[in-house]
Amino acid sequence: MEYARRILDDELDELFGQVPAIAIDGPKGVGKTTTAEQRVAAVVRLDSKAIRESIAAEPEQVLARGRSLLIDEWQKVPEVWDVVRRAVDADPTGGQFLLVGSASPASGATAHSGAGRIGRLRMRPMTLSERGVMQPTVSLRGLLGGGRGPLAGSCPLTLSDYVEEIVASGFPAMRPLVGRSRRFQLDSYLRNAVDRDVPEQGLAVRKPEAMLAWLRAYAAATATTASYAQILDAATPGQGDKPARSTSIAYRDVLSSLWLLDPVPAWAPTGSLLTRLGQTPKHHLADPALAARLLGLSRDALLDGVGTSVGPQAGSVLGHLFESLVTLCVRVPAQAAEATVGHLRTRNGDHEVDLVVVRDDGRALAVETKLANTVTDQDTKHLHWLADRMGDKLLDAVVINTGPNAYRRPDGIAVVPLGLLAP
Known part of the structure; x- marks a missing residue:
């Protein structure tokens, strides 16, 4: 099968020739290994028990495999991290090691963070542009340029098409599946995570169904700032003797270590530009298809x-x-453009902006999402509120919706159908 290029490839093209070692982090099934294999000469697969036991006995063996080298599932023998770090200290030539991991090793498993030696890149499920759903016309990098130029492009995708993309998943191996086979694989993915991957991370789960119930409640809190107490209450309805709050935190931490939770942090602008901002993250699973499946919601039900x-x-x-889904499609190209993504919500909840994409100079792009094919003045009020406070520090403001055309409103706010959003 021909390799389908990912946005991360653009980052690796730019970085790997000069950076000696890069770790690619992300949940199982997002395509990390396949992408890394495109640019290495040798591979060490630590998910193989025989190879893992051999390398664990003498981690320095990996250095005999040649360069450039992919170390797959490196966290299963975390000592190889320090072996790579020392090798990079001795020879900082670019393009030597790619380390792929679908979990973070336990704290203290490596002697050194690797800061300054091993770079980190996050890989997420496929965006709509990576899925090839449409030929996009509006670049996120262009919006971050702040030129506020005219927009163009038409998008034939309907609401039903977008809902199909929500449930279809951005995991490459699941893309060809439909009907029961897709539901079966998503259920298996979640069950394997709870039954196998979580215990491998060191958390003994006495009642796997309790963790799955918590995950369902987390899925129901998608794109909200629900407290973990609210999520725990939703996971245990009618239960008088609630689990301790520490249980919820333990679930959150271990699922985060598997890259299954991908919350958007609250934006904290520097200086006194904005005050009274909330600090609670917005909850997201790695793939909205996982959330839909946890809630038992098909395309028709949604x-x-x-x-x-x-x-x-x-x-x-x-x-x-x-x-x-919009958040996924913004975060991936934002990382490629060296920008970070947060959200804004005032403490009393009177103003919210769904996503704030921030360049390293502090200037920002504001993004609202709208599940509709038209945009009204009511839909843009929070963007205008933010523009009044940021002035020229606001590069642009955009509403991403399900409409047919990309254009600029008379007030200057961009309207972009999600299917037309490009890196």
Whole structure:
């Protein structure tokens, strides 16, 4: 099968020739190994028990495999991290090692963080542009340029098409699947994570169903700032003797170490530009398809408005899952453009901006999501509020929706159908 190029490839093209070692982090199934294999001469697969035991006995053996070298599932023998770090200290030539991991090793498993020696890149499920759903016309990097130029492009995708992309998943191996086979694989992915991957991370789960219930509650809190107490309450309805809050935190930490949770942090601008901002992250799973499957929601059920969300933000589950798909499609190219992504919500909840994409100079692009094919003045009020406070520090403002055309409103705000968003 021909390799489908990913946005991360652009980052590796730019970095790997000069950086000696790069670790690619992300959940199982996002394509990390396949992408890394495209640019190495040798591979060490530590998910093989025989190879893992051999390398664990003498980690320095990996250095005999030649360069450039892919060390797959490196966290299974975390000592190889320090072996690579020392090798890079001795020879800083670019393009030597790619380390791929689907989990973070336990704290203290490596002697050194690798800072300054081993770079880190996050790999997420496929965006719509990577899936080849449409030929996109509006570049996120261009919006971050701040020129506020005219926009063009038409998008034939309907609401039903976007909902299909929510449930279809951005995991490459699941893309060809439909119907029961897709549901089966998503269920198996989640069950294997709880039954096998979580215990491998050192957390003994006495009742796997309790963790799955917590995951369902987390899925219902997608794109909200629900507290972990609210998520725990939703996971144990009618249960008088609730688990301790520490249980919820333990679930969160271990699932984060498997890269299955991908919350958007609250944006904290420098200086006194904005005050009274909330600090709670917005909850997202690695792939909105996982959230939809946890909630048992098919495309038709979502289109029928089925589902109840958890958290302070009003809205349908479909609206929250669409925001999660938009968030995925923004975060991946934002990383490639060397920008970070946060969200904004004032403490009293009177102003919210779904996503704030921030360049390293502190200037930002504001993004609102809208599950509709039209945009009204009501939909842009928070963007205008932010523009009044940021002035020229706001590079641009955009509403990403399900409409047919990309254009600029008379007030200068960009309107972009999600299918037209390019890196």
